Amino acid sequence: MNTASLSLLDSHVRPTARGLAPVSIYDPTIRRLITSLKSELARKNPIMIRLHAAARYPIKGDRAYRNDLEGHAVLLVGYDDERRSFAVMDPWNKEWGGDFGGFYWLSYKDFAMNNVNTSNGQASALTPINISARVKTQSNTRVLSVEVGMHNPRAIVMDRAVQRMTHVTLLAHMGTEIHTLSATGRWAVGESAKFNIVIPDSLSGEIETRLDVSARISGERPYPYEDNIGVTVVHKLSFGAARNRKAA
Incomplete structure (x- = not known):
């Protein structure tokens, strides 16, 4: 089984938005x-x-x-x-x-x-689509876990029942590899589309990872609408050297 120590650096990098999802x-x-x-x-x-x-x-x-x-x-x-x-x-x-x-x-x-x-x-x-990313292991497999959703403000949300994110496409540029994932649903404000990306064992050291998200949002205020917006965020993944362990 391949395992490695890993961490997510500079996780508070400000995203580059292509459109906003006002709440x-x-x-x-x-x-x-x-x-x-x-x-x-x-x-x-x-x-x-x-x-x-x-x-x-x-x-x-x-x-x-x-x-x-x-x-x-x-x-x-x-x-x-x-x-x-x-x-x-x-x-x-x-x-x-x-x-x-x-x-x-x-x-x-x-x-x-x-x-x-x-x-x-x-x-x-006025906020872009939110992207959160963290690294974890599942059954000794290295995984980048990504969540995508609309911003959830502190105050009462007026349109929680009618404002939705209905489709999400995620492109994860990890080293020289590009992973493309998509999901369809009806995510309200405060809910997230979730993606897991397996991190290749060949990656080690400090790797720049770019996450490109395209999301379709819809709502009814001030009139029925549907729009496609996007956001890009760059993280740095730091990996320890991969090593082999034999299961007992």
């Missing part, structure tokens, strides 16, 4: 929602919210009322508890008028008043 969250208690949003931002996950537009973004004609109800989308990209504010990136061009646009601070108080969905405590976490 709508809510909490009717505004303080709890703010705590949840800060938790997501601390994990480097930006948050999309909608601000009432009429008072902040000059709009000519009768479109102002409709736009105020729909809101203007901005990204929360950080927070500062000393300021009691969120850091905002706003796509509004200041040349269009008004004082907002670009980077600014939005106080927690103003967030509570101006978020279009404050009554529901709603926001959207």
